[in-house]
Amino acid sequence: MQHKPKNIFIQGPITAQKIAxxxxxxxxxxxxxxxxxxxxxxRADSNEQGTVEAIEYTAYEExxxxxxxxxxxxxxxxxxxxxxxxxxxxGKVKAxxxxxxxxxxSKHRKAAIKACEEVVERIKKTLPIWGKEIMQGNKSTxxxxx
Amino acid sequence: MQHKPKNIFIQGPITAQKIAxxxxxxxxxxxxxxxxxxxxxxRADSNEQGTVEAIEYTAYEExxxxxxxxxxxxxxxxxxxxxxxxxxxxGKVKAxxxxxxxxxxSKHRKAAIKACEEVVERIKKTLPIWGKEIMQGNKSTxxxxx
Amino acid sequence: MEQHANSSKVKIIAFxxxxxxxxxxxxxxxxxxxxxxxxxxxxxxxxxxxxxxxxIAINKKxxxxxxxxxxxxxxxxxLLPPFSGG
Amino acid sequence: MEQHANSSKVKIIAFxxxxxxxxxxxxxxxxxxxxxxxxxxxxxxxxxxxxxxxxIAINKKxxxxxxxxxxxxxxxxxLLPPFSGG
Numbered sequence: 001m002q003h004k005p006k007n008i009f010i011q012g013p014i015t016a017q018k019i020a021x022x023x024x025x026x027x028x029x030x031x032x033x034x035x036x037x038x039x040x041x042x043r044a045d046s047n048e049q050g051t052v053e054a055i056e057y058t059a060y061e062e063x064x065x066x067x068x069x070x071x072x073x074x075x076x077x078x079x080x081x082x083x084x085x086x087x088x089x090x091g092k093v094k095a096x097x098x099x100x101x102x103x104x105x106s107k108h109r110k111a112a113i114k115a116c117e118e119v120v121e122r123i124k125k126t127l128p129i130w131g132k133e134i135m136q137g138n139k140s141t142x143x144x145x146x
Numbered sequence: 147m148q149h150k151p152k153n154i155f156i157q158g159p160i161t162a163q164k165i166a167x168x169x170x171x172x173x174x175x176x177x178x179x180x181x182x183x184x185x186x187x188x189r190a191d192s193n194e195q196g197t198v199e200a201i202e203y204t205a206y207e208e209x210x211x212x213x214x215x216x217x218x219x220x221x222x223x224x225x226x227x228x229x230x231x232x233x234x235x236x237g238k239v240k241a242x243x244x245x246x247x248x249x250x251x252s253k254h255r256k257a258a259i260k261a262c263e264e265v266v267e268r269i270k271k272t273l274p275i276w277g278k279e280i281m282q283g284n285k286s287t288x289x290x291x292x
Numbered sequence: 293m294e295q296h297a298n299s300s301k302v303k304i305i306a307f308x309x310x311x312x313x314x315x316x317x318x319x320x321x322x323x324x325x326x327x328x329x330x331x332x333x334x335x336x337x338x339x340x341x342x343x344x345x346x347x348i349a350i351n352k353k354x355x356x357x358x359x360x361x362x363x364x365x366x367x368x369x370x371l372l373p374p375f376s377g378g
Numbered sequence: 379m380e381q382h383a384n385s386s387k388v389k390i391i392a393f394x395x396x397x398x399x400x401x402x403x404x405x406x407x408x409x410x411x412x413x414x415x416x417x418x419x420x421x422x423x424x425x426x427x428x429x430x431x432x433x434i435a436i437n438k439k440x441x442x443x444x445x446x447x448x449x450x451x452x453x454x455x456x457l458l459p460p461f462s463g464g
Contacts, residue, residue, distance in 0.1 A: 020166035027242040030190035037183035040378045044176035060307055063352040096173040100378045117259050129377025130308035142309040143376035186464045206393055206456055209438040246464045275463025276394035288395045289462035
């Protein structure tokens with residue numbers, strides 16, 4: 001059966017409240033023993049163009065959702081997990097704000113931690129998302145993951 | 147210089163609000179690019195005594211704080227980190243509630259993720275903290291980490 | 293047959309720095325029936341792309357360029373600069 | 379000298395299942411001057427501890443029991459069952 005991929009995109013920054021709500025939402029799942037969370041925060045890096053004030057994210061949304069769905073399936077096969085949530089910002093996210101939120105829950109810590117690490121790597125390397133770093137005075141550079 | 151170890155203990159469960167506040171508190175640190183968070187949640191495990199309703203935590207507090215301080219120093223030497231926060235509950239934490247919160251921030255994801263994994267392992271293996279699983283009808287068993 | 297292959301119509305969408313350099317993010321093209329003809333069409337129409345390290349997705353799947361695969365009619369071709377999500 | 383060593387006074391604190399079995403979490407003892415004498419005192423006074431896998435900390439440092447180290451006067455000795463924090 002083909003599942004409709006879950007949406008992962010959020011317009012603008014991911015708030016601490018959103019993260020708190022996600023955590024609270026798991027308190028009824030009493031077979032979970034470990035949550036591993038990764039948050040990507042926009043850095044005020046400096047380069048020859050100036051200092052980054054924000055990153056403007058765009059994505060090939062349909063492909064990113066399909067790919068995120070594949071990552072989900074691959075990771076659920078490899079690790080014993082209870083749940084996995086992925087959220088990524090679109091549009092403008094200012095320095096100090098959060099643009100990526102990965103939330104993995106498992107009975108045991110090792111599965112949660114390893115799966116989270118793996119999911120973050122795959123998101124960075126395989127999701128068609130682009131960040132344009134916006135500097136003062138309308139200057140910009142295109143970010144590249146390594 | 148001998149630093150006074152930071153307190154890590156919180157009476158009762160660690161709330162989602164506390165976690166959200168810790169995250170928000172880092173938005174002014176714009177050299178951070180990655181947060182890795184680990185949360186330990188009390189599981190409603192079942193054994194011959196019944197189903198776990200809560201864990202009651204006790205600790206050899208002075209030693210735990212000294213040891214947590216040593217872990218901090220060791221990890222800061224090994225990884226390039228911006229900050230590290232460790233919180234552990236004392237007293238009763240119900241199934242579904244959170245008893246451990248490790249929060250590591252770095253410029254780059256790999257340092258944050260690896261350091262968080264290592265800190266969680268060391269907390270579990272070397273902090274003198276004990277959890278007594280409380281079942282229905284006042285039954286209890288002593289938990290052991292593996 | 294030759295005629296038919298050459299008139300194959302595809303949709304090309306571009307992202308990130310590719311869209312910026314092309315000054316558009318969507319276009320339609322005829323006569324593109326495989327990766328080789330796509331690359332040569334892009335080189336002619338959009339010389340500004342030449343220094344970019346672009347991956348290509350056909351109908352949302354990234355293609356390995358070592359094999360020259362054919363592009364089906366009405367395909368959605370995406371030009372993908374290096375990813376930088378997260 | 380022997381007299382002095384034997385009268386060495388130490389504080390012993392116990393945690394978790396050790397405290398539960400001893401029905402106390404703090405006690406004072408004389409004549410404990412090394413790990414061997416501590417173990418033998420515990421075995422006599424608290425036979426209920428015998429099946430427990432206890433580590434021992436002296437002044438908040440866990441000691442390796444393969445070497446029989448001496449225990450300073452007024453030391454704080456802690457009886458530590460396997461940890462289960464987190």
